[in-house]
Amino acid sequence: MINAYSPSHESLELQSDLAGEFLLYLYWPQDHSTLLYSRSITELLNDPRVPKPLKVSNEGLSFLLQSGVVPPPKTAYQDIYLIGIGGKAQVSTQNGKVNVEFSHQFPFLNANRLPAEAMQPDEDLILQMLAEATISRTDQSKPSFLFHSAGKDSNSIALALAGAGWQDKVTLITHKSKGKADESEISARIAKQLGFKHQILHEVDQLQVEHHQAIEDYFIHAPFPCTDNVTLAYPLYAHQLPVLKGANIIDGGGNDSHMMTPPTTRELKVLPLSQLTHHASFMRHFAKSESLLSPLLRTPAEWGGLSGLSFADTKKIFPDAVNVYPHWKRESQIRKVWDLIDFKTDVYSTRTIAEVHIRKARNFADSFQSNLILPFANQQVAEYFATMPEAYLFDRKTLKNKIILRKILRDRIGLDSDAVGKMGWTYDSRSIVLHNWDPITREITACPLWYQPRVVKWIARTKNGMKGSGWGAGAAGRLLYRIYLLSSWFNASQYLK
Numbered sequence: 001m002i003n004a005y006s007p008s009h010e011s012l013e014l015q016s017d018l019a020g021e022f023l024l025y026l027y028w029p030q031d032h033s034t035l036l037y038s039r040s041i042t043e044l045l046n047d048p049r050v051p052k053p054l055k056v057s058n059e060g061l062s063f064l065l066q067s068g069v070v071p072p073p074k075t076a077y078q079d080i081y082l083i084g085i086g087g088k089a090q091v092s093t094q095n096g097k098v099n100v101e102f103s104h105q106f107p108f109l110n111a112n113r114l115p116a117e118a119m120q121p122d123e124d125l126i127l128q129m130l131a132e133a134t135i136s137r138t139d140q141s142k143p144s145f146l147f148h149s150a151g152k153d154s155n156s157i158a159l160a161l162a163g164a165g166w167q168d169k170v171t172l173i174t175h176k177s178k179g180k181a182d183e184s185e186i187s188a189r190i191a192k193q194l195g196f197k198h199q200i201l202h203e204v205d206q207l208q209v210e211h212h213q214a215i216e217d218y219f220i221h222a223p224f225p226c227t228d229n230v231t232l233a234y235p236l237y238a239h240q241l242p243v244l245k246g247a248n249i250i251d252g253g254g255n256d257s258h259m260m261t262p263p264t265t266r267e268l269k270v271l272p273l274s275q276l277t278h279h280a281s282f283m284r285h286f287a288k289s290e291s292l293l294s295p296l297l298r299t300p301a302e303w304g305g306l307s308g309l310s311f312a313d314t315k316k317i318f319p320d321a322v323n324v325y326p327h328w329k330r331e332s333q334i335r336k337v338w339d340l341i342d343f344k345t346d347v348y349s350t351r352t353i354a355e356v357h358i359r360k361a362r363n364f365a366d367s368f369q370s371n372l373i374l375p376f377a378n379q380q381v382a383e384y385f386a387t388m389p390e391a392y393l394f395d396r397k398t399l400k401n402k403i404i405l406r407k408i409l410r411d412r413i414g415l416d417s418d419a420v421g422k423m424g425w426t427y428d429s430r431s432i433v434l435h436n437w438d439p440i441t442r443e444i445t446a447c448p449l450w451y452q453p454r455v456v457k458w459i460a461r462t463k464n465g466m467k468g469s470g471w472g473a474g475a476a477g478r479l480l481y482r483i484y485l486l487s488s489w490f491n492a493s494q495y496l497k
Contacts, residue, residue, distance in 0.1 A: 002047050005035040011092040016083050018107060019257055019382035020354055021374050024083040026073075032097040041223045042366050045080075045495050054080065054495045061449070062321040064486060065314045067306040068227040069355045071327065073102045076225050077495075085257050085350045106346040108258045108386055110339055116389040121404050126384070130160035133378035134250055139371055140169070144248035147361075148172035148198075150186040150420050152405040153252030157375050158194055159412060167195040170250070173241070175233065176200050178428050186420065193413060201237050203428060205435045212439065214239040219492035221367040227308075227482050228360040230427040238368055245368040253358045254377030255402070257349035258385040262341050262399045267303050271340070274300050278332075281325045284311040289479050290465050290472040301331040304347030305356070309479055317455040317483075341394065430466065430477030433484070437463075440484045447487035455483075 005012065014037060016024050025044045027036040038044040045054070060076040063069060073081040073089070081102070083089055090101045134157060138144055146161070148154045161170055174187035184200050191198035204211055218235035238244045263271065278299040287293045289309040298307070306328070308314075314321045335343045358374070365372035375381065385393070392404045400406070400418070409415040433440055441459055445452060465476035490496060 001040075002036055002038045002043060002049075004049075005037070005091055005098060007033075007093045007096050007098055009093065011090070014083060014089040014091060015087060016085065017377075017379050018085075018386070019254055019377040019379065020085040020350075020358075021254065021377035021379065024089075026081040026083070026089065026100070027079055028081060028098065028100055029079050032099065035091060035098045035100065041082075041362075045223060050079075052495060053497055054078070056449070056490070056496070058320045059322050061318065061486070062314060063324050063327075064225060064227060064308075065318060065321065065482070066308045066311060066324045067302065067328070068308050068482070069306065069351050071331075071351050072104075072355065084354050086346070087350075104350070106342065106350070108260070108345065109342050110260070110390055112387065114387050114389050116391045119387070119389055121388060121392050123404070123408050126404070126408070127156070127160040127163055129378070129381050129384060130157055130375045131164040131166070133375040133381055134161060134373055135164065135166070137371070137373045137375075138169075138248050142247050142371065143243055144170045144250065145173050145199075145244060146170050146196075146250040147252065148174045148187050148191065149252075150183040150190075150415075151252065152402045152409060152417050153255060153376060155190060155409050155413070155415060156405050157250060157252055158190065158196065159409065160375075162194040162196070167197075171197040171199055173199045173201055173237075175230075175237075175427075176202050178203065178431075190413060190415065199241065201233075201240055203233065204236050205428075205431055207432075207436045207439065211236060211239060215488065216492050218364075218367050219488045220494050222363040222489060222493070223366050223495070224359060224363060225486050225489040226356065226359045226363050227485060228356045229429050229478065229481070231360050231363075231485055232429070232432060232481075233427050234360065234364040235367070238364075244370065246370055248371045248373060249361070249365055250373045250375065251358070251361045252376060253353065253361065254374040255381075255385065256353045257345065258382045259393050259402050259405075260341055260390070261345045261348050262394045262396070262401055263303075263344045265399065267344070268340075268399075270295075271300050271303055274298055274303060278302075278325075278329065281329070284323065284325055285315075286312050289313045290462075290475045292471065294475075299325070299328040299332045300343070301328045301335070301347050304344055305352030306347075308482065313458060317450045317458055319451050341396070429481040430474065433477055433481055434466065440480075443491065444480075444483050444487045447490055449487070449490050450483075 014024055022039045025038055025041045027044055027050045036049060055078040057076055057078045060070045060074055070076055072084045072087055075082055086104050086106045088103050092099050172191040174184045176182055176184040188198050214235045277296045283297055287310045294310050311323045361372055394401045406417045462476045462480045466473055
């Protein structure tokens with residue numbers, strides 16, 4: 001459904017739901033003549049009142065290159081905005097034009113939580129709410145799949161659905177990663193234990209003609225660019241398992257905001273240092289992206305999962321680029337006196353998680369007309385966890401998170417999350433680049449966004465860097481992969497034609 005606001009209408013306030021299950025997307029043209037808004041990005045972009053081709057925002061693309069994400073309310077497109085967790089838009093008429101003022105206020109500050117003695121979590125209620133949040137959004141005329149791993153989020157949903165008797169209605173699917181990060185065996189064991197069907201999806205190293213076609217089809221229909229490392233795996237999942245197209249897709253994302261995200265041990269050491277080192281921002285104009293100097297120049301806010309090309313390299317290949325440092329410096333200063341967990345969670349959950357990790361799933365669902373379900377982002381679920389005492393959510397000494405989910409899973413299915421450790425689906429993008437060098441670099445050099453003489457030199461430098469070892473080699477591979485993802489989106493997107 002598309003809503004419209006025109007000059008002379010009464011003022012209104014727009015915001016998404018509490019945890020961003022349903023984001024709001026806005027079309028607000030530069031002449032400020034009107035405002036269209038909708039919960040569906042595809043409906044909005046396909047509306048005849050939104051002129052096509054859309055124009056890429058130089059600022060948005062600059063953020064994607066340097067940070068990996070465009071911070072809301074801005075997007076990769078001119079005139080297209082989004083309102084996510086904590087975001088608001090005050091809409092009014094001024095001098096006969098539509099005026100929109102955006103703001104952000106994180107809704108899950110720890111100061112608003114109950115004291116430990118005031119609440120005892122109800123584990124049965126938690127599982128019941130997760131089941132209801134899933135079932136209420138499921139189209140039962142279509143097959144249903146839960147993206148499953150060894151992690152706390154997807155297993156809590158699986159346990160909730162098992163308790164609701166939905167074993168015959170949902171298939172658990174997992175990605176078989178390379179090396180020690182592989183979770184597929186644990187996933188298969190838990191699926192069998194709970195009585196669910198299980199399917200393993202595999203990485204594809206050497207892309208064939210049919211794989212390239214699946215990837216192009218994905219980028220034609222994906223509403224936004226996305227820099228998540230696993231992005232390319234998703235169209236290949238649909239190729240391996242075509243029934244995913246049009247299906248119910250259940251994803252465990254969406255609780256990092258209301259269950260909080262403690263900093264890592266490394267971040268505890270680096271963040272105080274970054275308060276000082278980021279002031280050497282002039283070095284961003286000279287540092288190479290794969291240099292160890294680049295992480296040292298990050299602002300505190302950028303340690304919330306944000307990274308990318310240096311401004312020096314960005315400016316070389318994209319001459320219209322802007323430096324994103326002032327934005328992240330401002331974001332850091334706003335939160336300078338915040339509790340460190342509030343600081344990390346606000347930036348990480350409302351930018352990196354929402355617009356990288358979950359955007360990857362949203363793009364997949366929008367691309368293949370699937371129904372994405374995010375049970376943890378459900379309003380009722382978020383409200384319950386929003387006031388839960390922090391002792392049940394995270395430990396400031398051990399830096400463990402989601403304490404209550406760890407307990408539920410340990411007690412009910414014997415899953416020891418402490419022993420399993422942090423795994424998560426991984427995708428060997430460096431291998432993809434090396435095994436498919438020619439088609440990937442052709443895609444980049446065919447993209448009109450880049451200044452070709454310099455992008456060719458940058459590709460050659462990156463290839464040499466990937467032959468090495470350590471952080472720099474990995475960074476070189478990830479960044480070339482990012483340029484490929486952005487090039488593929490720009491070259492194929494139906495919204496830019």
